Amino acid sequence: MSNSEILVKELADKYGRNRESLMPILQDVIEVRRYVTDEVLVSVAKELDLSAAEVFGTASFYSFIDTKEVGKYVIRLCKTIVCDMKGKDAIIGALESTLRIKVGQTTPDKKFTLFTTNCLGWCHKGPAMLINDEVYTELTPGKAIEIIENYMHK
Amino acid sequence: MSKMINLTINNMPVSVEEGTTILEAAKKLSISIPTLCYHEDLCVAGNCRVCVVELVGMRTLQASCAVPARDNMQILTNSMKVRQARRHIIELLLSEHNADCTKCYKNGNCELQELSNEYRIGNRLFADLVTEKNYTIDQSSPSIMKDDSKCIRCQRCVRTCSELQAVSALAVSGKGNHMKISSFYDHPMHEVVCTNCGQCINRCPTGALIERNYIDEVWEAIYNPNKHVVVQTAPAVRVALGEELGYDPGERVTGKMVAALRRLGFDSVLDTDFTADLTIMEEGTELLTRLKKALVDGDTSVSLPMFTSCSPGWIKFIEHMFPELLPNLSTCKSPQQMFGTLAKTYYAQRKNIDPKDMVSISIMPCTAKKFESVRPEMRDSGFQDVDYVLTTRELAIMIKQAGINFMQLEDDKYDRFMGDSSGAAVIFGATGGVMEAALRTAYELVTGREVPFANLNITPVRGMEGVKEASIKIENVKADWSFLEGAELKVAIAHGLTNAKKLMTAIRDGKASYHFVEVMACPGGCLGGGGQPIPTSPEIRKKRTEAIYAEDEGLPIRKSHENPEVAAIYADFLSEPLGHKSHELLHTHYKARKRY
Ligand code: SF4
Ligand code: SF4
Ligand code: SF4
Ligand code: FES
Ligand code: FES
Numbered sequence: 049m050s051n052s053e054i055l056v057k058e059l060a061d062k063y064g065r066n067r068e069s070l071m072p073i074l075q076d077v078i079e080v081r082r083y084v085t086d087e088v089l090v091s092v093a094k095e096l097d098l099s100a101a102e103v104f105g106t107a108s109f110y111s112f113i114d115t116k117e118v119g120k121y122v123i124r125l126c127k128t129i130v131c132d133m134k135g136k137d138a139i140i141g142a143l144e145s146t147l148r149i150k151v152g153q154t155t156p157d158k159k160f161t162l163f164t165t166n167c168l169g170w171c172h173k174g175p176a177m178l179i180n181d182e183v184y185t186e187l188t189p190g191k192a193i194e195i196i197e198n199y200m201h202k
Numbered sequence: 203m204s205k206m207i208n209l210t211i212n213n214m215p216v217s218v219e220e221g222t223t224i225l226e227a228a229k230k231l232s233i234s235i236p237t238l239c240y241h242e243d244l245c246v247a248g249n250c251r252v253c254v255v256e257l258v259g260m261r262t263l264q265a266s267c268a269v270p271a272r273d274n275m276q277i278l279t280n281s282m283k284v285r286q287a288r289r290h291i292i293e294l295l296l297s298e299h300n301a302d303c304t305k306c307y308k309n310g311n312c313e314l315q316e317l318s319n320e321y322r323i324g325n326r327l328f329a330d331l332v333t334e335k336n337y338t339i340d341q342s343s344p345s346i347m348k349d350d351s352k353c354i355r356c357q358r359c360v361r362t363c364s365e366l367q368a369v370s371a372l373a374v375s376g377k378g379n380h381m382k383i384s385s386f387y388d389h390p391m392h393e394v395v396c397t398n399c400g401q402c403i404n405r406c407p408t409g410a411l412i413e414r415n416y417i418d419e420v421w422e423a424i425y426n427p428n429k430h431v432v433v434q435t436a437p438a439v440r441v442a443l444g445e446e447l448g449y450d451p452g453e454r455v456t457g458k459m460v461a462a463l464r465r466l467g468f469d470s471v472l473d474t475d476f477t478a479d480l481t482i483m484e485e486g487t488e489l490l491t492r493l494k495k496a497l498v499d500g501d502t503s504v505s506l507p508m509f510t511s512c513s514p515g516w517i518k519f520i521e522h523m524f525p526e527l528l529p530n531l532s533t534c535k536s537p538q539q540m541f542g543t544l545a546k547t548y549y550a551q552r553k554n555i556d557p558k559d560m561v562s563i564s565i566m567p568c569t570a571k572k573f574e575s576v577r578p579e580m581r582d583s584g585f586q587d588v589d590y591v592l593t594t595r596e597l598a599i600m601i602k603q604a605g606i607n608f609m610q611l612e613d614d615k616y617d618r619f620m621g622d623s624s625g626a627a628v629i630f631g632a633t634g635g636v637m638e639a640a641l642r643t644a645y646e647l648v649t650g651r652e653v654p655f656a657n658l659n660i661t662p663v664r665g666m667e668g669v670k671e672a673s674i675k676i677e678n679v680k681a682d683w684s685f686l687e688g689a690e691l692k693v694a695i696a697h698g699l700t701n702a703k704k705l706m707t708a709i710r711d712g713k714a715s716y717h718f719v720e721v722m723a724c725p726g727g728c729l730g731g732g733g734q735p736i737p738t739s740p741e742i743r744k745k746r747t748e749a750i751y752a753e754d755e756g757l758p759i760r761k762s763h764e765n766p767e768v769a770a771i772y773a774d775f776l777s778e779p780l781g782h783k784s785h786e787l788l789h790t791h792y793k794a795r796k797r798y
Contacts, residue, residue, distance in 0.1 A: 086387050090798040099370030100386040100798040101394070108375040108384075115387070166378075 055080065056091035065096050070106055074113055082122070083114035111165050118161040119154045121199050124178040127164035131174035135188075139175050140164070142189035146196050160199070209275040224266035224277055225253055235279050236288065236317050238295075238407050239356035240267040242739045243725065244365055250356050252291050252317065256281045263287055289321050297328040298335065299408075300351035306409045311736060313407035314354060342390035344576050345398035345414055345569040350382055353410035359383060359402035366725055368700040369519065371396035383410075386798065395522045395798070397699065399515035399723045400569030400593075400732020413569050413733060416590040417600055423561040423589070424467040431561045432549065433468040434541045434620075435459065437475055438567040438631030438728035439594045441749035445735040445742075446598030447608040452745030454753055457613025462601050463565075464614060470549075473616045474564065475623030477540040478630045478639070480771070481512060482762035484788055485534045485636075486644040487779035489718055490683075498685045505529040507694075507709065507716040510636050512536040514574035515723025515732075517792060519699050524706050525794030530719075533789040537630065538564050538571050539580050541620070542587030543787045548775050549620055561589050565597045567631070567731030570723065579790050593733025622767040625658075625754030632750045633697035633727035634663035634670060637720040641674060641693075643763045648676060648683040658760055664751075666726065666743070668701035669694060671716075692716045698725040 049057070059076050063069035073092055077084055084107055086100075093100040107113045114122070125131075125139055144150055147160050154161040170176035173185035177192070184195055205220040211228050218227045223246075228235050239250040248268035255266045258276035263284065266277075278284060296318060303309050337351035357374060360383060364370040371394050375384040385394040403411045423431050444453040463471045489508050495501040511517060511532040520527060535543070541564070546557035564571065568591075574580065575588040592600070601608055616622070626642055629635030638660045645653045653660060653674070662672040673692045694716045696705045702721045708714040724731045726743040729750060759765055776783045 089386070093798050099364070099373065099395070101373040101384065102364075102370050104386050105373035105375040105384070109377050 050087065050091075052085070052088045053091045056088060056095055060092075060095040067096065067098070070096060070098070070103065074107055074110075078113055082120075083116065083118045085117070089115075111163075114161075117154065117158075119158045121159060121179050122161045122163065123196075124163045124165040124168075126166070126168045126170070126174065126176045128167035128171075130167075130171035131176055134174040136164075136175045138189050139177070139187050139192050142192045143196065146193050160196070207271045207273050209271050209273065209277065211277045212279055213276075218271050220270075222271050224255060224264065224269050224271050224275075227271045228255075228266065228277070228279060233279055235266050236320070237267055238313060238317070238354060239358060241358050241361075241405050243405070244358060244361040247357050247361065250291070250295075250354065252288055254284060254287050254291075255279045256284050289323070290327070292318055292321055292323055293327050295354050296323060297326065298331045299354065300332050300337065300349075306352065307412045307415065308352075308409035312409060315408075338388075340391050341414070343392040343396065343398065343414065343573070345400065345572040346391055346396070346403060347412050347414055348383075348391060349410055349412075351410075352408045353383055354408055355381060355383065356407060357383070358405040358407065359411055362402045362405050363396075366401055366698050366700055367397065367399060367519075367723070368703040369395055369397055369523075372402065395796075397515040397518040397522075397723060398570040398573040398732075399699070401724060402732075403569060404732050404734065404736055404738055413593050413596070414572060415596050415599075416572075416592060417596050417603075419590050420563055420592060420600070423563070426561075428559060429561045430469050430553075430555050430559055431467075431563060432470045432472055432545050433463055433563045433565060434472045434474045434477075434538070434545070435463070435565045436538065436567055436631070436728060437478060437628045437635075437750070438731060438734070438746070439565050439597070441631065441729060441746045441753065442567065442734045443594050443598060444608075446595060447601060449609070450745075451742040452749045454749050455608075456753065457615070458608055458611040459597075460616055461611040461614035462604075462606050462608060465606055465611075466600060466604055468563070470617050470619075471614075472541070472545075472620045473623050473627075474537050474541050475627035475630070476620045476765070476767055477537040477544065478512075478627035479624050479762035479765040479768045480540055480788070481534055481537050481630075481636075482626060482639050482643050483768060483772075483779045484540075484784060485510065485532050486640050486647065486762075488532055488534065489640070490644060490648070491780065493717065494685060497689075507719045508532055510718075510720045512630065512636060513570070513721065513723045513728075514568070515570035516699070516702060516721045518570065518573070518795070519702065519723060520706070520721075521792055521795040522797055523703065524710065525797075527706060527710060528792050528794060530709075531792055533791065535580070535788055535790050536571070536574060537627075538566060538591070539574060539587055539790070540788045542575070542580065543582045544620065544771075546583035546585055546587060547787060548771065552619065557583060557585055560585075562587065564588050564591050565594065566591050567594050567728045567734045568724075569593060569732045571733075582787050582790075594731075594735060595733060598735070620767065622765055623757075623759075624762050624765045625757040625760035626762045627765075628753045628757065629750055631728045632664070632747050633722050634660075634665070634695045634720065635727060635750070636722075637663045637672075637693055637695050637718070639762055640718070641691075642761045645674065645676070646761065647763070648679050648686055650680050651678075657755070659751075659755075663693070663695055663720075664747075666740075666747075668698060669696045669705050671695075691718070693718045693720070695720045697722040697727050697730075699723055 059073045063072045093103045175187045176185045239247045248265045253266045254263035256278040340348040440456040444455040496504045550557040572591040626639035696702045729746040730743045
């Protein structure tokens with residue numbers, strides 16, 4: 049058995065093998081692995097006797113389940129209307145030039161991945177972004193760069 | 203009797219059984235309400251909203267396909283509010299749709315096109331989003347093309363693949379404006395568990411899922427003076443082709459189809475039914491041999507029950523889903539492939555034609571047969587045995603292109619050589635038909651008497667029940683078969699892969715035991731195949747079934763072993779069923795495939 053298979057089997061033992069266990073299993077995988085791979089999703093499909101396409105479909109519905117490899121730190125900048133009006137484009141520009149990647153990409157050292165996402169519920173303090181589970185609000189380009197630089201040295 | 207519900211639709215009173223939807227109630231009054239996501243074969247999804255109607259007294263419009271009729275409802279199907287909403291819904295769908303109708307394969311047979319035509323959608327109200335989208339077109343499969351720019355996300359395909367076929371090769375992925383229909387990780391269709399059955403194609407209301415068509419390749423072969431082009435036609439095509447060419451469902455058009463194929467320019471018009479009869483000889487002998495090995499020789503390596511192997515969608519399904527049961531599959535090739543090999547060997551020799559100068563075409567109710575024809579195992583003649591497979595729909599297109607007035611054609615007959623068939627071969631097109639044909643022959647082979655059913659009609663194996671079971675007692679056998687004396691031959695039949703999955707699970711888990719099992723991938727058997735005319739509905743399948751059995755009863759020979767051409771091919775070429783040559787040309791092997 050591969051590592052993924054072992055992990056998924058343990059989680060299926062823990063949560064059970066009916067359809068409702070799918071989300072808790074995926075959430076736990078994300079906690080351990082940060083993202084899911086086709087290998088993991090196939091293992092989940094096998095354990096729960098679902099079709100792989102269905103498992104992929106479910107995983108892809110949630111913005112917090114990344115179905116492609118992501119870096120150690122995943123940046124999710126809000127792109128919804130309030131943050132947009134409060135200047136998210138400038139933040140994107142600052143992040144892209146600091147990290148030298150475009151939205152959707154991961155840095156070659158696999159440290160950062162940059163995404164945009166929908167409303168984070170921090171509209172009153174926009175523009176807002178998440179780095180993994182940490183929220184950063186009232187961003188300016190300068191502030192955003194400073195935050196990233198801190199992470200670079202972590 | 204269930205309770206009756208009284209309501210009015212467009213001010214006309216109507217009374218319907220409890221549980222009837224507004225959509226169905228309207229049908230009773232001959233009012234049609236447009237639908238897109240709704241399909242008679244599938245559970246209600248209620249996601250497209252084009253079927254909305256006004257319920258007087260309610261502020262919001264209701265999806266008529268999903269809402270059951272209730273007493274005293276006053277429904278309006280064509281009020282100002284309804285018309286406006288519907289128009290907006292259609293326009294919204296079109297705003298994300300690559301509505302390039304003149305270049306679209308579904309032009310003229312598209313539910314979305316029909317609707318926008320009805321509503322004369324002209325000026326666009328909404329911004330065109332097609333250019334913003336990164337749509338992909340998947341042409342990887344030899345059977346199916348998937349063009350996301352034509353998809354309206356009605357999810358008929360998703361429900362088909364999961365409810366009817368238990369495969370779920372397609373699912374909904376992403377959300378919001380990223381929502382789409384995708385395979386696992388959006389892998390190309392030929393790399394995933396898709397069985398190529400084409401049931402999704404048959405239900406897709408637009409051009410998002412279509413068959414890979416080979417019409418131009420076939421025209422090219424016909425026009426090439428150096429090629430000898432033979433065509434074979436499957437049993438189920440003759441009871442459905444008419445639907446594409448002006449007839450009502452259930453019309454048998456065998457003679458006209460043969461005439462049309464001649465006019466199209468095929469050098470020889472032949473019948474897959476001939477090899478269906480041959481399949482019965484080979485498969486029947488294989489079954490009896492397996493039974494003998496198991497019962498007399500005590501050979502425990504023999505796998506029983508034996509499964510039929512004529513449905514390539516079923517074959518790919520079992521290769522993916524139940525590889526442990528592959529030894530139970532009969533090794534017989536499908537009739538299409540038996541025909542293909544024999545065309546480029548037996549036929550070529552008799553006609554003195556170099557097989558390299560032949561092009562072998564088949565007309566099938568099936569998209570899975572396109573995949574089957576390119577399997578590497580299917581080259582026993584030394585060439586690709588079947589060069590191109592066309593669906594019933596593609597043949598209809600060719601007939602129209604050639605300017606043939608189909609309904610006016612005089613009936614014609616198949617060519618004599620490899621064109622003869624029995625009624626037993628014709629019923630291959632209906633679920634239970636292969637079983638019935640096999641029993642007609644095997645029973646007679648063993649006992650010397652006809653099967654004990656009135657007029658040879660083995661009714662317990664017929665009909666639309668998902669899984670059918672029957673047993674037949676074998677008594678007073680001929681000396682060679684004494685080991686079968688008093689035996690009860692137990693058989694089962696499944697059609698639609700969801701039913702096949704149920705049956706296979708029971709067999710695998712030792713919860714059911716049979717000797718012989720027939721499986722057809724498509725609901726109703728080949729007559730409901732993925733390559734058949736669109737629409738196909740329960741009612742239409744019933745009509746085609748009746749036509750198949752009528753065709754059988756109308757034929758002078760109704761048992762495979764009585765087909766004189768079958769006797770001739772054994773005498774002149776193959777020598778005996780399961781003999782050396784048969785093994786080489788008519789049998790094959792299977793491979794386990796990934797489940798995910
Ligand atoms: S799918 Fe229908 S509406 Fe769309 S381009 Fe094709 S024919 Fe036209
Ligand atoms: S591919 Fe066809 S059936 Fe499937 S969701 Fe799209 S339009 Fe509907
Ligand atoms: S062809 Fe059959 S198995 Fe393949 S996606 Fe369509 S319905 Fe599913
Ligand atoms: S709009 Fe950005 S957090 Fe709500
Ligand atoms: S047909 Fe009723 S919602 Fe689609």
